[in-house]
Each structure stands twice: as structure tokens, then as C-alpha cells.
Amino acid sequence: MRRVVVGVSGTPGSLAALHRAAAEARVRDAQLWAVMAWQAPGGGLGSRGSCAAPVLAQCRGAAVERLRRLLDLAFGAEPPGVALAGVSVRATPGAALVDAARGCDDLLVVGAGSRARLRRLVRPSVARYCLAHAACPVLTVPPPPLQADLDAVHRRNLWHLPLDARELAP
Template sequence: MRRVVVGVSGTPGSLAALHRAAAEARAREAQLWVVMAWQAPGGELGSRNSCNVSALAQCREAAAERLRRILDLAFGARPAGVTPAGLTVRATPGAALVDTARGGDDLLVVGAGSRALLRRLARPSVARYCLAHAVCPVLTVPPPPLQAELDAVHRRNLWHLPLDTRELAP
């Protein structure tokens, strides 16, 4: 059976990708697999030295609970025409998505995200990783328009800039 695989993190961009993936799954009559990647505290090297089995189990359960909340936030009840299957994977987001969408008939949907210079330096792009390593087609979904407004508010708050009330008027 064909699958549409989408990664989520809870950001507005990942929710937009999730809704687009649900629409693609309905149109293709495919299964919808929603992937939440998680890592141990301190990354893989840190987990070898300091994390015990119960700490890893707690991290896995926290990722599963976060995935349940994201699906509930995105769809409430069940989306019409498709039933999402949630999957938590212990890996980096890009590797988790590429490993999950390994069939040639699969479609991998990822959010393109905001790619400001500082974010590119701090975190590698999941979308770029997927485009470079996936064996199936990859659909990148641009951030929703609300994301640009949220980024502008965040920058204004970060730099302690005053709010211009004329921006609030319709």
C-alpha cells in the first residue's frame, strides 16, 4: 500500500505540512504516517554515558504524548477520508523521515520552515536532508503566512522594539 509520510514537531510549519500530507493521502488513497523524531538528552553520545533505560523510556513516552497532542490539535477527531498512524522514532528528524519513507511509491512531505541565516547556522535543514537522501518523491510545504508574522513579533520582542498600534488596525 502506498504511504504518505510526514514529519511533525508542533511548529506552525509542521502543522501546515501535516494538513497537506492528509490531503495528499486522501487524493492518493494512501496511508498517512505521521513521524515524530526524538533524541536522548545530550544526543546519542551523551546517552551512552549518562542516560539509563528509564530515562530513555521517559523520553520515548514524552515524544509519544507530544505526537498525540499534535494530532489532536491538527485534526480534533479524525480527518475525513484518512486515518493517521503515529510513529515515534529515535533519530534525527531527517534520518527518521528518510528511513520511514523508503518505498518508491511513498511520498515524503516536509515543511520548508523559516530559513533565516542564524537558523541555518544553528540547525541543519530537515527538508534539505530529505531532498538529498530520500529514495521517494519529496514534497516541501512552505511556511504558512502566519509564521512570518510570528517571526516578526518574536524579533520585535527580542530587540525590545515598541509595538506600532497602527499595525493592529484592519
């Protein structure tokens, strides 16, 4: 069975990618796999031996519940119109997506993420990782227009800049 694999993190960009992946799955008559990657407290490799089994079980349960909520938020009462599978994986996001979309008939859909230089230096790009390592076609979805507005509000709050009421008027 063909699959369309999409990364889900809860950002507006990942929700846009999820909707685009659902549309691609309908066109291709494929299954839709929504993949959420998670890591134990403390991050990557150093945390593998440092967390007890109950902590890892709680982290996995929290990731599964978050994925469930995000899929409900994205599709609501109306299903996407294709077979949907939610997958929670303990891994870095890029590695989890590349591993999930390993078939040559698969399609991997990822959000393009932020284009800010500072953010790219601090946080590696999942889309770039997938483009470099995937064995199947990769579709990158640009951030929705709302993302730029959210980033502007975040910068304003970070720098404690006053709000100009004229910016609120259309």
C-alpha cells in the same frame, strides 16, 4: 500499501505540512504516517550511552504524548479521512523521515522551515536533508503566512522593541 510520510514537530510549518500530507494521502488512497523524531537529553550520539533506561522511557513517552496532542490539535474531532499512524522515533528528524519513507511508492512531505540565514547556520535543514537522501519523491510545503508574523513578534520581543498599535489594525 502506499504511504504518505510527514514530519511533525509542532511548528506551524509542520502542521501545514501535516494537512497537505493528509490531502495527498486522500488523493493517492494511501496511509498517512505522522513521524515525530526525538532525542535523549544532551542530543545526538554522545547521549546514547549516557542515559539510563528509565530516562529514555520517559523521553519516548513524552514524545508519544506530544505527537498524540499535535494530531488532536491538527485534526480535532474530525479524522483526516485516511488511515493514520503516529510514529515516534529516536533519531534526528531527517534520518527518521528518510528511513520511514524508504519505499519507491511512498511520498515524503516536509515543511520547508525558516529561510533566515542565521537560523539555517545554527540548525540544519530537515527539508534539505530529505531532498538529498530520500529514495522517494519529496514534497516541501512552504511556511504558512502566520509564520512570518510569529517570527516578527519573536524578533520584537528578543530586541525589546516597542509595539506600535497602528500595526495591529488591519
